[in-house]
Amino acid sequence: MNASTSAQHLVRPEDLPRGISAVRLLPDSQLDALWGSIIVKSEIKEQLLSQGILNFSLRTKVSRDKLPMHGVILLVGPPGTGKTTLARGLASQLAHFMPRAKPRLVEVDPHALTSSAMGKTQRSVSELFSQTIAELASSGPTIVLLDEVETLAADRSRMSLEANPVDIHRATDAVLVQLDALAERNPNILFIATSNFPQAIDDAFTSRCDLVVEVPPPAQEAVAQILEHCIDSLSEHFPALAKIAKSKDLAKVAQACEGLDGRALRKMVVNAMAQSREVAADPNKLTIDHLLSAAASAKAVRMQKGGAK
Ligand SMILES: Nc1ncnc2c1ncn2[C@@H]1O[C@H](COP(=O)(O)OP(=O)(O)OP(=O)(O)O)[C@@H](O)[C@H]1O
Ligand SMILES: [Mg+2]
Incomplete structure (x- = not known):
């Protein structure tokens, strides 16, 4: 373990799979402190926690034909309102409700996927979800942070095919297909997505979110x-x-x-x-x-x- 790798980081930065920027063991006291540091209406935190708890308790028991949950929470709001911090903090808070399970937080770096050479984004996205995330989830409850999700699930209807490569269009298709597949097979995954540009997110992604929470600037x-x-x-x-x-x-x-x-x-x-x-x-x-x-x-x-x- 090198100096920059805290005890809670499970994988050294140089060994992280493509498209993943961190894998941490939860709970994490630093992330718990971040959760406490964000001052928002208590209802917002309560709603996030309740949805997260429900995600792990309900989805393992109730089949998808009864409750078609995808295991996705989306936080939207202007820049600097604490969305990413809340998402990381929520992951750690949820871990306290599953003390024996050793859950993990996996952080996705969307730019590492979309910056790949033309034509490869779709494959990178598919591999990330179907292999990397699915493998990580096979060893226990897994919370995946999809920060700046508009980069991965860009609104296909707003794309001009000249200005935006077909590749990005296909990346959105891949995200949707993979979310459906993971929702079917892995009830122990929770995606927490954030965006300060929700108009740029594909409607089909938003429709798959079990909860969309608006994080407003502080009153x-x-x-x-x-x-x-x-x-x-x-x-x-x-x-x-x-x-x-x-x-x-x-x-x-x-x-x-x-x-x-x-x-x-x-x-x-x-x-x-x-x-x-x-x-x-x-x-x-x-x-x-x-x-x-x-x-x-x-x-x-x-x-x-x-x-x-
Ligand atoms: N409501 C808040 N209470 C306390 N601190 C806050 C609040 N909102 C933001 N901050 C602080 O502002 C900084 C930025 O927060 P964060 O990165 O989570 O925002 P964000 O909503 O994800 O922004 P962006 O949309 O630009 O990614 C952090 O240091 C965070 O602690
Ligand atoms: Mg952010």
């Missing part, structure tokens, strides 16, 4: 919680930040940040620490004014792009 109250959580977690290294995290004035910063997504909020905190060399050298010196100034800049950039209101 005002969630913005304040994300900021507090983010700054408070830094106080482990920079103790003076604990006071900022608890400050009543943080509400003003949250107000100035309204409309920013979770990623932009966390980056805003970094930008605030980079407001001066002094603070950069010692983040204990961060003040509410630094945060307000960084918030105004982040918001201005977002307004220029026509995002936040």
Whole structure:
């Protein structure tokens, strides 16, 4: 095991099969922490967990003619709203419900499949699902992260055949065929797909999803919680930040940040620490004014792009 391979990574990066970027043993405490770090309405997490539990409990018992489940959850929403993080966290959370099963998380790298030489995408996709994923699933419950799924299951009706190679069209066909085959044979697989461009996903893929969840940008109250959580977690290294995290004035910063997504909020905190060399050298010196100034800049950039209101 090399330095970059954590104890939870089952396969060394150089040994990963084509199209797979990681295979991890679950549960994983780092992924559990990620699940906790995403602040969304509790109903979203509850719905995801319930669907995941049901996937593994129901599909092994009830035949597909009674309940035609495909074992696919799709998370959609604007960039930076926590979809990928939630997907990884969900995988680990679900593992706590099957303590003896040693489930795994398999992460698919769609670009490694679609960037292959012309004419080979379809075969790569078919091999990934029918061989690699099916083999991994033969040893126990398997959760497969299909990040940026619009890359793999691109909407065939939107493709112009001149601009988009037939190969990509066939890749979507292959994904659909393979999903049907796996759904039939492997009730112990759960696919968690994410996309910030759901219009670009083929309708036949969306129709196979057992649950589609919209992950929205954080509302005002969630913005304040994300900021507090983010700054408070830094106080482990920079103790003076604990006071900022608890400050009543943080509400003003949250107000100035309204409309920013979770990623932009966390980056805003970094930008605030980079407001001066002094603070950069010692983040204990961060003040509410630094945060307000960084918030105004982040918001201005977002307004220029026509995002936040
Ligand atoms: N609701 C949230 N609460 C706390 N942190 C958040 C939230 N949303 C996003 N983040 C943070 O933003 C970063 C980006 O999250 P993530 O990559 O999961 O977003 P995404 O929705 O998958 O984005 P994209 O669509 O661009 O792939 C992470 O550090 C995550 O912790
Ligand atoms: Mg993502």
